[in-house]
Amino acid sequence: KAGVTQTPRYLIKTRGQQVTLSCSPISGHRSVSWYQQTPGQGLQFLFEYFSETQRNKGNFPGRFSGRQFSNSRSEMNVSTLELGDSALYLCASSISGISYNEQFFGPGTRLTVL
Amino acid sequence: QQQVKQSPQSLIVQKGGISIINCAYENTAFDYFPWYQQFPGKGPALLIAIRPDVSEKKEGRFTISFNKSAKQFSLHIMDSQPGDSATYFCAASMRTPGTASKLTFGTGTRLQVTL
Numbered sequence: 001k002a003g004v005t006q007t008p009r010y011l012i013k014t015r016g017q018q019v020t021l022s023c024s025p026i027s028g029h030r031s032v033s034w035y036q037q038t039p040g041q042g043l044q045f046l047f048e049y050f051s052e053t054q055r056n057k058g059n060f061p062g063r064f065s066g067r068q069f070s071n072s073r074s075e076m077n078v079s080t081l082e083l084g085d086s087a088l089y090l091c092a093s094s095i096s097g098i099s100y101n102e103q104f105f106g107p108g109t110r111l112t113v114l
Numbered sequence: 115q116q117q118v119k120q121s122p123q124s125l126i127v128q129k130g131g132i133s134i135i136n137c138a139y140e141n142t143a144f145d146y147f148p149w150y151q152q153f154p155g156k157g158p159a160l161l162i163a164i165r166p167d168v169s170e171k172k173e174g175r176f177t178i179s180f181n182k183s184a185k186q187f188s189l190h191i192m193d194s195q196p197g198d199s200a201t202y203f204c205a206a207s208m209r210t211p212g213t214a215s216k217l218t219f220g221t222g223t224r225l226q227v228t229l
Contacts, residue, residue, distance in 0.1 A: 004157070033215045043158070043203060043219035056216050090157050094215060103215065105150075105157030 002026065004093050004106035012112045018079040021109045025072050025093030031055075032074040033103065034066060037088040046089075049074050050096070078111075086113045117141050118206050120220025127227050133191040135223045137204035140185065144206035148217070149178065149189050152201045161202075162189070194227045201225070 005024045013019050025032050034046040045058040049068035066076040072093075078085055088110050092103040119138045127133045139147075148163035164171045164178040164187065171178045177190040191198055204220040 031215055033217075035217075042221045043205075043217075045216045045218070048215040050215075058216070092157075092215075102148075102160050102163075103217065105159065107155065107157050 004091055004104050006089075006091050006106040006109050008109060009107065010110045010112075012114065013081050014114050015081055015083060017081050018077060019081060019111060020075055020077045021089055021091075021111070023074045023076075023091030023093075023106060025074070025091075026104055029093035029095055029104070030072055031094045031096055031101075032068055032072060033092045033094075034074070034076050035090040035092065035105075036060075037090055037108070038086075043090070046076065081113045083113050085111065087111060117144075117218050118204060118220045120204050120223060122223060123221070124224045125226070127191075127194045127225065129194065129196060129227055129229050131194050131227075133194045133198070133225055133227070134188060135202055135204070135225075136186065136188045137220050138184075138186045139206050139218075141206070141208075141218075142185070143208045144218075145209050146207045147178070147180065147187050148205050148207075149176075150203045150205060150219075152203065152222075158203060191225075194225075196227045196229060199225055199227050 007022045031050045033048040037043045048056045052068045063079045068074045088108040090108045092105045094101040094103045149161045150158035151161045152158040162173045162176045175192045180187045202223045205217040
């Protein structure tokens with residue numbers, strides 16, 4: 001069974017640009033969550049999508065947005081990039097997003113903002 | 115506000131020794147406590163998880179001890195091996211609709227197991 005895949009793996013952008021990251025969950029998983037990982041702030045929850053609906057959102061500015069498609073694939077978008085957005089962006093999928101369902105993480109997309 | 119505090123930040127253990135990582139939480143609504151292991155260049159992977167209705171859970175060399183009254187839980191790695199060298203994260207979440215996937219992570223512990 002294929003794991004969670006994220007594309008691209010590495011990305012370099014400049015301030016003010018926007019970026020779109022993609023996540024393909026494990027087959028059959030309907031919940032997709034996004035996390036930002038930085039050395040300073042650690043792992044922080046961005047948002048979760050289930051059945052194409054955003055079900056929960058973390059404390060990030062509106063520049064961070066996402067969506068989920070009918071095949072459960074998800075994208076996240078960051079507009080007007082800032083230097084502080086440089087981070088590893090992780091996607092995790094689970095069967096339903098109900099507690100005790102294991103979340104499986106992808107390898108992440110390393111975003112560098114210059 | 116950091117809701118899950120993790121210590122130590124880094125840990126060096128000799129091969130065969132016991133590695134102990136501690137976490138404390140503030141939100142009493144948390145009811146699911148997983149531990150994740152992360153190797154460089156990889157995403158976190160679930161190691162072991164516990165619910166607050168049990169005080170201990172063991173899987174192979176990995177044991178979680180849970181103290182509900184103290185709002186603390188810890189990971190013990192017995193017979194630590196060089197292959198265990200990684201960063202370990204504790205986490206917590208609430209089992210309510212729409213929030214279960216929101217994991218609140220500790221700050222991580224970088225474990226190095228020496229020969």
